[in-house]
Each structure stands twice: as C-alpha cells, then as structure tokens.
Amino acid sequence: MNDLIPLVNKLQDVFNTIGSDQIDLPQIVVVGSQSSGKSSVLETIVQKDFLPRGNGVVTRRPLVLQLVNTHLGSMPPSSVSSDGTLNEAPDRAEFLHLPNKQFFDFEEVRKEIETETARVAGQNKAISRTPIHLKIFSKNVLNLTLVDLPGVTKIPVGDQPTDIEKQTRNLILDYILKPNSVILAVSPANVDLANSDSLKLARQVDPEAKRTIGVLTKLDLMDAGTNSLDILSGRAYPLKLGFIGVVNRSQADIQINKPMADAFKAETEFFQNHPAYRAIAHRCGTNFLAKTLNTILMNHIRDKLPDIKAKLNSLIGQTQQELTSYGDPTFTGKAHRGSLILQLLTKFASDFVAAIDGTSADISTKELCGGARIYYIFNNVFGAALDSVNPCENLSVQDIRTAIRNSTGPRPSLFVPEIAFDLLVKPQIKLLEPPSLRCVELAYEELVKICHNCGGKDLSRFPRFHAKLIEVVSDLLRERLGPTSDYVESLISIQRSYINTNHPDFIGGGGAMSALERASQKKKKDVDRTRRLSAVNMALAGNGSDSPAREENPEKPLSSAMANLSVHQAAERADRDRERERLNHVSQHGGPNNVSTSSVNGSPHGPFLNYFFGGPQQRSDRPILQESAHRSGNVHNVAKEMVMPKTVLDGEPLDFDKKLDHMTDSEEFSNLNEREDMETQLIRSLITSYFNITRKSIQDLVPKAVMHLLVNYSREAVQNRLVATLYKEELFNDLLQEDDNLCAERAKCKAMLDVFKNAFTIINEAM
Numbered sequence: 211m212n213d214l215i216p217l218v219n220k221l222q223d224v225f226n227t228i229g230s231d232q233i234d235l236p237q238i239v240v241v242g243s244q245s246s247g248k249s250s251v252l253e254t255i256v257q258k259d260f261l262p263r264g265n266g267v268v269t270r271r272p273l274v275l276q277l278v279n280t281h282l283g284s285m286p287p288s289s290v291s292s293d294g295t296l297n298e299a300p301d302r303a304e305f306l307h308l309p310n311k312q313f314f315d316f317e318e319v320r321k322e323i324e325t326e327t328a329r330v331a332g333q334n335k336a337i338s339r340t341p342i343h344l345k346i347f348s349k350n351v352l353n354l355t356l357v358d359l360p361g362v363t364k365i366p367v368g369d370q371p372t373d374i375e376k377q378t379r380n381l382i383l384d385y386i387l388k389p390n391s392v393i394l395a396v397s398p399a400n401v402d403l404a405n406s407d408s409l410k411l412a413r414q415v416d417p418e419a420k421r422t423i424g425v426l427t428k429l430d431l432m433d434a435g436t437n438s439l440d441i442l443s444g445r446a447y448p449l450k451l452g453f454i455g456v457v458n459r460s461q462a463d464i465q466i467n468k469p470m471a472d473a474f475k476a477e478t479e480f481f482q483n484h485p486a487y488r489a490i491a492h493r494c495g496t497n498f499l500a501k502t503l504n505t506i507l508m509n510h511i512r513d514k515l516p517d518i519k520a521k522l523n524s525l526i527g528q529t530q531q532e533l534t535s536y537g538d539p540t541f542t543g544k545a546h547r548g549s550l551i552l553q554l555l556t557k558f559a560s561d562f563v564a565a566i567d568g569t570s571a572d573i574s575t576k577e578l579c580g581g582a583r584i585y586y587i588f589n590n591v592f593g594a595a596l597d598s599v600n601p602c603e604n605l606s607v608q609d610i611r612t613a614i615r616n617s618t619g620p621r622p623s624l625f626v627p628e629i630a631f632d633l634l635v636k637p638q639i640k641l642l643e644p645p646s647l648r649c650v651e652l653a654y655e656e657l658v659k660i661c662h663n664c665g666g667k668d669l670s671r672f673p674r675f676h677a678k679l680i681e682v683v684s685d686l687l688r689e690r691l692g693p694t695s696d697y698v699e700s701l702i703s704i705q706r707s708y709i710n711t712n713h714p715d716f717i718g719g720g721g722a723m724s725a726l727e728r729a730s731q732k733k734k735k736d737v738d739r740t741r742r743l744s745a746v747n748m749a750l751a752g753n754g755s756d757s758p759a760r761e762e763n764p765e766k767p768l769s770s771a772m773a774n775l776s777v778h779q780a781a782e783r784a785d786r787d788r789e790r791e792r793l794n795h796v797s798q799h800g801g802p803n804n805v806s807t808s809s810v811n812g813s814p815h816g817p818f819l820n821y822f823f824g825g826p827q828q829r830s831d832r833p834i835l836q837e838s839a840h841r842s843g844n845v846h847n848v849a850k851e852m853v854m855p856k857t858v859l860d861g862e863p864l865d866f867d868k869k870l871d872h873m874t875d876s877e878e879f880s881n882l883n884e885r886e887d888m889e890t891q892l893i894r895s896l897i898t899s900y901f902n903i904t905r906k907s908i909q910d911l912v913p914k915a916v917m918h919l920l921v922n923y924s925r926e927a928v929q930n931r932l933v934a935t936l937y938k939e940e941l942f943n944d945l946l947q948e949d950d951n952l953c954a955e956r957a958k959c960k961a962m963l964d965v966f967k968n969a970f971t972i973i974n975e976a977m
C-alpha cells in the first residue's frame with residue numbers, strides 16, 4: 211500500500227512531461243497566512259533546511275514537493291549490491307526544470323528555488339502561478355506529495371499589485387478547489403483561530419471539513435497560562451481529519467543554525483513535558499504529522515484511484531478520436547499520394563455538389579446554406595428587387611408628352627401613336643437589367659462561398675491542397691460568370707427588341723380605354739350626385755338676392771358659383787365621355803363603314819388599340835368619327851380636340867417665337883388639356899401592363915438561365931476540372947505539404963495519448 215504515493219508521483223511525472231492538468235491527482239496542499247510557519251512545517255517533515263527564508267513574502271510560486279523514501283525495502287533492486295549490502299544513496303533533490311541535474315547540497319536547493327522564483331516572478335515581491343517541481347529522495351522521509359503555496363498577504367509590499375490579496379487567494383483556491391486535494395491548513399497558535407485565513411479558505415471549498423487537516427504552529431509562543439488543548443482535541447473547531455500541534459525552530463534557532471535533529475528532540479520534549487499536552491503528546495509533533503499525512507494521502511489515493519482510472523479511460527478515448535481527426539500520417543507515404551489526392555479531391559467535389567443539392571450530411575438547422583441560399587436569392591432577393599421596380603420610374607408627364615409629340619414628326623397628332631409607346635416602354639424594360647445581373651452575381655458569390663466550405667477536416671491537414679482546390683473551382687465559376695451575365699443581358703435586350711402588343715396578357719388600347727372609361731363613369735356619377743346635392747341645397751337656401759341666409763353668409767354665393775362651375779365642367783366632360791362611348795359602340799358593332807378589326811389582326815384589343823395607335827382600320831374609322839362628330843356639337847369639339855392643338859381650337863392668336871421658346875416649357879406641359887391628360891394616362895397604363903408582362907417573364911427566365919449556365923454547369927464540370935488540373939504527379943509533393951501547426955498539434959496529441967496510456971498501465975499494475 212505504501213507504493214500508492216510513488217504511484218501518484220509517477221503519474222505526476224508523466225503528466226508533467228506534457229504539462230497536462232486534466233487529471234486531478236491526489237496531493238496535500240499547504241495553506242496559511244504569511245509567516246504562519248508553512249515552510250517550517252515542510253522543512254521539519256523533510257528534516258532539511260532547503261526552503262528560502264527571509265522577511266515578508268518568501269514563497270512566491272507554488273512549490274510541488276515530492277518526497278520519496280529511499281529506505282531499504284522501498285528502494286529498487288539496483289540499490290542492493292551483489293554481496294547483499296545496501297548501497298545507501300545520499301539524500302538528493304531534483305528539479306523538473308533541470309532534468310539532468312542532481313542536488314546533494316540542500317543549500318544549493320534553496321538557492322535554486324530562489325533563482326527559479328525570481329526568474330519567473332521577478333526580483334521583487336510579485337507572485338506567479340507557475341509551479342516549481344522539486345523531488346527529494348531521502349531515507350528520512352515518508353512518501354508524500356505536498357504543495358507549498360504563497361501565504362495570504364493583506365498589505366501589498368514592493369512590486370506587489372494592489373490586489374495582491376485577491377491574487378493570492380485565487381491562486382490558493384485554484385489548488386484547494388480540486389476535490390482530490392487534501393488541505394493542510396496551517397494556523398499559528400498565538401493568534402486567535404477565529405482569524406485564521408487558512409481555515410476560512412478551507413471552509414469555503416470544504417464546508418463539511420472532510421478533507422481539511424489543521425496544523426497548529428508556534429505552540430511554544432503562546433502566552434503563559436494559555437494552551438490550545440481545546441483545539442487539538444477537536445472540541446473548539448471540529449475537523450474530520452483533526453488538528454495536530456507542532457513546534458518548529460524559532461527565528462533565533464535558524465540564525466544559530468540549530469540542527470534539525472536537535473529541533474526534533476526539543477519538539478518531542480516540549481510536548482512530553484507540557485502539563486496541558488502531556489496526555490496527548492503521542493498525537494503531537496512533526497513526526498506524528500508526517501505519519502498522519504502519509505496515511506491520509508494513501509487512503510485518499512486508494513479512494514480516488516477508481517475514479518482516476520475511469521477518467522483516464524475516457525481521456526484515452528477522446529484523445530484517440532482527436533488524433534484520428536488530424537489524419538493518419540502513414541497514409542501520406544509516397545505510394546499512397548495519388549490515391550490520397552484523388553480521394554480528397556473527390557470528397558471536395560462531392561461536398562460541392564451535395565451542398566448545392568442540399569444532400570450534405572452535416573446540413574445546418576440554424577441558417578440557410580448551400581443550394582437553399584441560391585433558391586432564396588432567386589425567390590426572395592431577386593423577386594423583391596424586381597417587384598420594387600416602378601414600371602413608370604423616371605417617366606414624367608413631360609417625357610410622355612414629348613415622346614408623343616416627337617413620334618408624330620411634323621404632322622399633327624391624329625391618334626396616340628404606337629411609336630411613342632414603343633419609345634417609352636423600351637427604357638423602362640432596361641430597368642430590369644441591374645437586378646437581373648445582380649442576381650447572377652449573388653448566385654456566383656454563393657457558389658464561391660459553398661466551395662470554401664467543402665473538403666471538411668481531412669483537408670485542413672493540407673492547406674495548400676485545400677487552397678488549390680478552392681482556386682480551381684473559383685476559376686471555373688469565374689469562367690461561367692461572363693457567359694451567364696451576357697446571356698441575362700441579352701434576355702433583356704431580347705425583350706426590348708420587339709414590343710409584342712399582341713401578347714395575350716397585354717391590356718391593349720381597349721383595356722386601357724375601358725379602365726379610363728370606368729374611372730370616368732365613376733367620376734360622372736360623383737358629379738351627378740354633387741349636382742343633385744347642390745340643387746337641393748339651393749332650393750333649401752332660396753334664390754332671392756335679398757335672402758337672409760345670403761346676408762348671413764356672404765361667402766356662399768362664391769362657393770355656390772364655384773360648385774356650379776365645376777358641376778358644369780363635369781357635366782360637359784360626362785357628355786363627352788358618353789359620346790366617346792357611343793362612338794366606340796358604333797365602331798365595334800358596325801356602322802356604315804365599319805370593318806371589324808378583330809377580323810383584321812385577330813387581337814381582342816385591336817379596335818381600341820388601333821383607334822389610338824392607328825392601325826389597319828384607322829382609315830375606315832375616320833369617316834365614322836367625323837360623321838358621328840357632326841351629329842353633336844360636343845362630340846364635334848371632342849373629335850376636333852383629338853386632332854388639333856387646343857390653342858388653334860380656341861382661336862387665340864399664335865405668337866410663334868414665344869411658342870418656340872416654350873417648346874418644352876414645363877408650365878405648358880403641366881397644363882394638359884383633357885385629351886393630353888387622357889393620352890398620358892393611357893400611355894402610362896399601357897406601359898405598366900406591358901412592363902408587368904416583361905417583368906414576369908424575366909423573373910422566370912433569369913433563375914433558369916443562372917441554374918443552367920452557372921450552377922448546373924459548374925456542378926457537373928467540377929470533378930473533371932479538378933482531376934484535369936490537379937491530378938498531376940509533379941504537383942503531389944506540393945499539394946500534400948502538411949500544415950506546421952497541425953503537425954505540432956498532432957505530435958502533442960500523440961504524446962498526450964501515450965501519457966494517458968502509460969498512466970493507465972501504471973494504475974492497472976498497482977491495483
């Protein structure tokens with residue numbers, strides 16, 4: 211059973227080689243306030259002067275101290291000579307940071323601790339968390355593993371930061387929080403136990419006091435007539451592992467270099483002769499403390515070993531898995547290079563295809579990825595961008611009027627000319643081009659993104675190969691970007707090259723007219739209602755100029771006159787609308803010279819469209835228009851308005867120079883006459899209708915083109931392109947260069963796995 215402590219020491223050594231603290235090994239951690247006597251306790255246990263001494267803060271780095279008993283029986287067979295005599299080895303010390311050096315002079319050990327402390331924590335009083343590992347081999351020690359920690363300080367001195375107390379406490383807590391640590395709480399007997407920092411800290415992490423052992427130092431310094439019997443017998447402060455009293459060398463003893471053996475003797479005599487402690491002398495002193503600690507540590511290790519074994523087992527599994535994820539280095543042998551390249555390349559290509567198709571094994575449930583993002587671009591991004599285009603964007607009334615006027619050339623405008631519609635709608639269709647080209651770009655960018663995520667962890671081993679694969683696929687995609695964009699551009703040009711007014715979904719002249727008619731009918735109804743209302747109002751108010759109501763409200767005649775005026779205008783407009791309706795009816799259902807347009811061009815919109823745009827039947831319409839117009843004065847005016855400028859109709863004298871100056875005068879345009887207003891509205895609704903048809907087909911065609919020319923093309927070509935570009939013997943070496951960091955990680959992982967396996971074997975053999 212005494213082998214358990216060397217076993218833990220062995221494990222500690224094994225773990226130290228890789229700096230791993232994944233296994234919480236059983237150890238005794240010495241905790242106490244500054245100058246409470248921690249170092250003195252350790253020195254008495256070791257029976258050597260080897261720790262730095264001085265005023266104030268001395269222990270500034272954790273010291274992990276492994277004590278190895280070299281007494282016969284615990285020594286390896288090599289210590290016994292062939293004639294059976296013991297080759298008694300002298301006591302010695304070894305530091306982990308000086309693996310090839312053995313110390314036989316313990317004064318040297320003290321100096322080395324001081325040098326090593328200063329090297330890491332600086333010359334002044336700062337502390338460091340990095341431990342110093344020291345191993346002491348002696349026939350006078352029991353196997354023990356102890357950690358000496360900096361004492362709890364209250365007031366910063368020297369270079370110490372203002373939060374030194376917090377830093378020290380945190381460092382101590384890091385060690386004693388581990389459930390496998392036994393806490394050796396050192397408190398000086400000449401200070402009230404209620405103020406003991408070590409017991410306060412221990413209670414914080416071990417509230418049931420199961421793994422805390424109390425040590426009372428400086429019992430010899432207590433005031434005369436007082437003693438700590440209550441504490442030592444467990445009555446004052448109950449700890450499961452109890453309290454042990456010790457008497458170390460005083461400062462004066464140290465100064466006169468009092469030998470350890472003498473100090474040991476003096477301590478024994480102190481307890482045996484002390485009236486209060488005489489009865490418990492056998493349970494006091496450093497010797498008893500060392501034995502107790504040895505037993506406690508062994509029991510503790512025995513209890514914790516099964517857990518440690520289980521933990522090691524799972525660590526071996528995890529590390530093995532991690533090592534596999536770095537790839538098997540043996541597979542990179544020369545004979546396998548080709549097949550490895552092919553395997554990785556195929557994996558990359560199939561990842562690319564799977565990401566597009568949405569068949570990847572590791573599909574995300576958190577965000578859209580791969581092909582789904584392309585669908586989102588088509589459906590949501592591109593769809594929304596097209597929908598946001600206003601069919602009459604940048605198309606002012608002036609533009610429409612100018613187009614109509616320009617398209618009639620020097621002739622007076624007879625009908626709304628088709629050429630003006632053509633002229634106006636083409637630039638509007640061009641508005642669909644930027645979102646369509648952006649859609650191609652977005653799909654391209656998405657494919658580039660997809661290819662960056664292909665290949666998985668296997669390829670992370672070979673960063674050059676990975677970069678090359680991405681480069682080849684990116685080149686392929688870039689090659690396809692040009693033709694796809696060109697095609698999409700030509701789709702827009704195709705739409706602009708021929709304005710198909712015979713499209714079955716096109717509203718046409720007839721549809722546009724009907725819409726205007728309906729609007730006009732509604733307006734007329736509103737006007738009639740207003741007229742009736744005002745007549746009723748007038749009747750109610752009376753007509754006499756001396757009406758009292760009129761006197762009461764002087765504004766009324768004006769508003770009434772305005773109402774009458776607008777009613778009159780509305781009535782006139784309504785009359786004209788009715789006459790136009792009648793003319794339409796005549797032209798559609800036969801008049802003396804009617805020729806059915808549907809029979810001429812087969813379009814249901816024919817008659818109306820041709821009525822405005824001029825068409826095969828425009829000549830046959832004209833006599834009807836003129837004949838009908840003669841029947842009514844109003845209609846006569848309307849008909850005249852449709853073929854002549856209003857100023858001529860009104861008979862105003864024309865100032866040619868002025869007119870020429872104001873050829874594009876906005877005021878003139880903004881004061882549209884009724885016919886111009888109607889023409890403008892008509893053109894607008896025709897543009898909107900035609901634009902919507904084109905938009906629909908572009909919305910349908912662009913994604914198809916992108917899929918065919920970019921996505922599906924690259925999806926199908928990727929594997930061949932990769933093989934053709936990269937499967938070349940002369941490239942293998944370069945492509946299979948492993949990442950340096952990864953090599954280092956793998957080596958570290960491998961070392962860790964070896965350590966865990968080694969530790970597992972050590973425990974297996976001991977149990």
Ligand SMILES: Nc1nc2c(ncn2[C@@H]2O[C@H](COP(=O)(O)OP(=O)(O)OP(=O)(O)O)[C@@H](O)[C@H]2O)c(=O)[nH]1
Pocket residue numbers: 242243244245246247248249250251263266267268269360361362427428429430431456457458459460461462464
């Ligand atoms: N008389 C007497 N003096 C003691 C006893 N224990 C420690 N001392 C003295 O108390 C002083 C501090 O002891 P250390 O062992 O250095 O205390 P420490 O807790 O290790 O101090 P730091 O490492 O600086 O935190 C030294 O001068 C010791 O000689 C004791 O039991 N009796």
